[in-house]
Amino acid sequence: MTDSLLKLTDLGKAYGLINAAKDINLDVADGEFVTFLGPSGSGKTTTLMMVAGFTTPTAGGISLNGQPLDPIPVWKRDIGMVFQHYALFPHMTVAQNIAFPLEMRGVAKRDRRTKVEEAMEMVGLAGFGQRLPKELSGGQQQRVALARAMVFKPRLLLMDEPLGALDKKLREHMQLEIMHLHKNMGTTVLYVTHDQEEALVMSDRIAVFNQGRIEQVGAPRDLYEAPETKFVADFIGETNFIAGQAAGCGNGCASVRGLNGQLGAPLVDGAAAVLAVRPERLRVISNTTPGAENTLTGTVKELIYLGQSRKAIIALEDGTEVAALEQAAQAEATALAIGSQATLSFRARDARILADV
Amino acid sequence: MTAGNRTLWLLIPAVLLIGVCFLYPVSWLLQRSVSEPVWGLQNYATIFSRSIYLGVLWNTITIAGVTTVLCALIGFPVAYSMVHARPRIRKLLIFVVLIPFWTSILVRSFAWLVILQRGGIINDILTGIGLIAEPMDLVYNRFGVLLGMVQVLLPFMVFPLYAVMARIDGSFFRAATNLGATPVRAFFRVYLPLCLPGLGTGAMLVFIVALGYFITPALLGGRGDIMIAQLIFERIDEFGDWPLASALAIVLLVGTGLLFAIIKGVSKLRRGRI
Numbered sequence: 001m002t003d004s005l006l007k008l009t010d011l012g013k014a015y016g017l018i019n020a021a022k023d024i025n026l027d028v029a030d031g032e033f034v035t036f037l038g039p040s041g042s043g044k045t046t047t048l049m050m051v052a053g054f055t056t057p058t059a060g061g062i063s064l065n066g067q068p069l070d071p072i073p074v075w076k077r078d079i080g081m082v083f084q085h086y087a088l089f090p091h092m093t094v095a096q097n098i099a100f101p102l103e104m105r106g107v108a109k110r111d112r113r114t115k116v117e118e119a120m121e122m123v124g125l126a127g128f129g130q131r132l133p134k135e136l137s138g139g140q141q142q143r144v145a146l147a148r149a150m151v152f153k154p155r156l157l158l159m160d161e162p163l164g165a166l167d168k169k170l171r172e173h174m175q176l177e178i179m180h181l182h183k184n185m186g187t188t189v190l191y192v193t194h195d196q197e198e199a200l201v202m203s204d205r206i207a208v209f210n211q212g213r214i215e216q217v218g219a220p221r222d223l224y225e226a227p228e229t230k231f232v233a234d235f236i237g238e239t240n241f242i243a244g245q246a247a248g249c250g251n252g253c254a255s256v257r258g259l260n261g262q263l264g265a266p267l268v269d270g271a272a273a274v275l276a277v278r279p280e281r282l283r284v285i286s287n288t289t290p291g292a293e294n295t296l297t298g299t300v301k302e303l304i305y306l307g308q309s310r311k312a313i314i315a316l317e318d319g320t321e322v323a324a325l326e327q328a329a330q331a332e333a334t335a336l337a338i339g340s341q342a343t344l345s346f347r348a349r350d351a352r353i354l355a356d357v
Numbered sequence: 358m359t360a361g362n363r364t365l366w367l368l369i370p371a372v373l374l375i376g377v378c379f380l381y382p383v384s385w386l387l388q389r390s391v392s393e394p395v396w397g398l399q400n401y402a403t404i405f406s407r408s409i410y411l412g413v414l415w416n417t418i419t420i421a422g423v424t425t426v427l428c429a430l431i432g433f434p435v436a437y438s439m440v441h442a443r444p445r446i447r448k449l450l451i452f453v454v455l456i457p458f459w460t461s462i463l464v465r466s467f468a469w470l471v472i473l474q475r476g477g478i479i480n481d482i483l484t485g486i487g488l489i490a491e492p493m494d495l496v497y498n499r500f501g502v503l504l505g506m507v508q509v510l511l512p513f514m515v516f517p518l519y520a521v522m523a524r525i526d527g528s529f530f531r532a533a534t535n536l537g538a539t540p541v542r543a544f545f546r547v548y549l550p551l552c553l554p555g556l557g558t559g560a561m562l563v564f565i566v567a568l569g570y571f572i573t574p575a576l577l578g579g580r581g582d583i584m585i586a587q588l589i590f591e592r593i594d595e596f597g598d599w600p601l602a603s604a605l606a607i608v609l610l611v612g613t614g615l616l617f618a619i620i621k622g623v624s625k626l627r628r629g630r631i
C-alpha cells in the first residue's frame with residue numbers, strides 16, 4: 001500500500017452559501033478500504049458523488065492513478081458503485097443486470113456469460129440469473145448490486161450506505177462478505193456509513209466527516225484511542241468529557257483541572273479544553289490506594305448491569321457525570337452501591353486533552 | 358359471506374347505468390345490424406367488401422395510429438419536463454396541457470379553422486414575409502385533422518406518462534451511466550423501458566378515443582379524411598340506413614375490444630418473460 005490510487009485535493013462543493021463539502025484532502029492507497037463516517041448531512045454522499053462524477057466539484061480536484069478525473073464523464077470513469085437502494089434495473093433479470101456493464105463495454109456475448117456466471121458465483125447467487133430483482137430478498141438484491149458493480153473489475157468501488165436497508169443480523173453477515181470480497185478481489189473501496197461499529201469493523205482507515213469537512217483520518221484503532229478533536233472522540237465510541245482550561249501544554253502533554261492527559265492537537269495554555277477518557281479506562285479504586293494519579297471522586301448515581309460488564313454512572317462534585325465500565329469479575333471486587341462515594345483513577349496516557357469547541 | 362360479497366350492492370347504480378345506457382343500446386344495434394333488411398350478415402359483408410367502407414376503416418385506423426404516435430412523440434418530452442420542473446413551472450405546465458379539456462370541442466375546432474384557413478393568420482404571416490407565394494392548404498385535409506386531434510388528445514398521453522415517470526427513481530439512470538452507458542444508451546436501455554407502462558396506457562387511451570372521433574375530423578378534414586364515426590352519422594342522418602350504421606358501430610366496438618385484448622395479451626407475455 002504505497003502508491004496512492006485516488007487523491008482528493010482541497011475538494012469542495014458549495015450549494016449557494018452551503019458548503020456541502022469543503023477542503024477535503026485524502027489519499028487512498030491501491031487496495032485500501034476507506035470508510036466515510038459521519039452524522040447525517042456531513043457531506044459523505046456529496047464527496048462520493050463527486051468521485052463517481054454525478055456531482056461537479058466547485059473547488060479542488062480528484063485524480064485517479066495520477067490522472068485528473070474532472071474532464072472524464074461518469075460513463076468513462078470505470079468506477080463501480082453500489083447505490084443505497086441498489087438501483088437494480090427492475091425490467092431486467094439478475095443476469096441481465098450483471099451483464100449490463102459488460103454489454104456497455106462491448107464484451108462479446110460468450111465472455112459476458114462466463115463472467116456473469118463467475119460474478120454470481122462470487123456473491124453466492126449461482127442459479128438466480130433468470131429472476132427479476134423484485135423476486136429477491138433484500139440481502140440477495142444487495143449481492144446482485146455488488147456483483148454488478150464488480151463484474152467489470154473497476155479500479156475503484158464506491159458504496160453509499162449499502163447495508164442501510166437490511167436488518168441487523170443480515171447487515172453483520174454482509175459486512176463480513178464484503179470484507180472477504182474486498183480481500184479476495186483486492187479492489188479499492190470507498191465506503192459510506194453513519195454506523196460507527198460498521199466502520200470500525202470493516203475499514204483499513206476511516207475518514208470522520210463533520211459539517212462538510214474531514215475531522216480526522218486514521219485506522220480504526222487510532223481514531224478510537226487517539227482522537228484529535230472532541231467531535232471524533234464523541235462520535236466514535238463512548239467518552240467521558242471533563243471540561244476546563246488547558247494548562248502545561250508542551251511536549252505532547254497537558255492537564256485540565258489538574259488531570260493529566262495526552263494532547264490530541266496543539267493547544268495554547270488557558271484555552272478552553274476537555275479531557276476525554278473512555279469509560280473502560282476508568283478504574284474504581286478505594287480512596288486509600290496510595291499514589292494513584294488522576295483521581296476523580298463523586299457519588300454513584302446508577303449501576304447498569306450489562307452481563308459481561310457493569311457500567312457505573314458517577315456524578316462528580318461539579319455535577320459532571322462520568323461512566324466507568326468494568327468487567328464483571330472486576331466489578332464484583334469493587335462492590336459499589338448507589339448513593340455511596342466512589343473514587344476513580346486513570347492513566348495519563350489513556351486520556352486526551354482536546355480543544356473544547 | 359365474504360366482505361366482498363356483502364358490499365356488492367354498492368355496484369347496483371353502476372350496473373344499472375351500464376345496463377341501460379350501454380348494454381341495451383348495443384344489443385339493439387347488434388340486433389338491427391343482423392336482422393335488417395333480412396336476417397344475416399349482409400351488412401357486414403357490405404362493409405368489408407365495398408372499397409368506400411374499407412377506405413373509411415383504413416382512414417380511421419391510420420388517423421388514430423398517427424395521432425397516437427404524434428401524441429407519444431410530443432407528450433414524452435412534455436411529461437418529462439413536468440416531472441423535472443420546479444413546482445411552480447410544473448403547475449403551469451399541467452395547466453397548459455389541460456386547457457384543451459376546458460374549452461368546448463366545437464370552439465377549439467373553429468379556432469383552428471380561423472388560424473389555418475387560406476385567409477388565416479398563419480398563411481397571412483407566411484405570405485406577408487414572403488416565405489411562400491401562395492397560401493398553403495393547412496386545413497380540410499389530413500394535416501388539419503391530425504393537428505386538431507393531437508391537441509385534444511395530448512393530455513391522455515401526458516398524464517399516464519407523467520404518473521409513471523414521477524415514480525422512476527433518478528438512481529436508475531445514474532446507475533446506468535455509472536456502469537458505462539452513455540446518456541443516450543442509458544435512456545434507451547433503462548429509462549424508456551421503465552416508462553413503457555405509462556406509454557402503453559397513454560397510447561391505448563389516445564388510440565381508442567381517436568378511433569371514435571367525430572367533430573374534429575368532420576370540421577378540419579376533407580372528403581378523404583372521413584372516419585368511421587362520421588360515416589355512421591352520415592348513414593343515419595342522410596339515408597336513415599340504421600342497419601348498416603349499426604353494423605359499422607358494432608365493427609368499431611369489436612375492433613376496439615380486440616385491440617384492448619391484444620395489448621393486454623402482449624403485456625402479459627412480456628411480464629411472463631422467456
Ligand SMILES: Nc1ncnc2c1ncn2[C@@H]1O[C@H](COP(=O)(O)OP(=O)(O)OP(=O)(O)O)[C@@H](O)[C@H]1O
Pocket residue numbers: 015018019020021038039040041042043044045046047194
Ligand atoms: N443538491 C443539493 N442542493 C443543496 N444542498 C444540498 C444538495 N445536496 C446536498 N446538500 C446539502 O449538503 C449537505 C451534505 O449532504 P450529504 O448528502 O453529502 O450528506 P451525508 O453525509 O451523505 O448525509 P446522510 O448520512 O444523511 O446521507 C447537507 O447539508 C445537504 O442538505
Ligand SMILES: [Mg+2]
Pocket residue numbers: 044045046160
Ligand atoms: Mg448520504
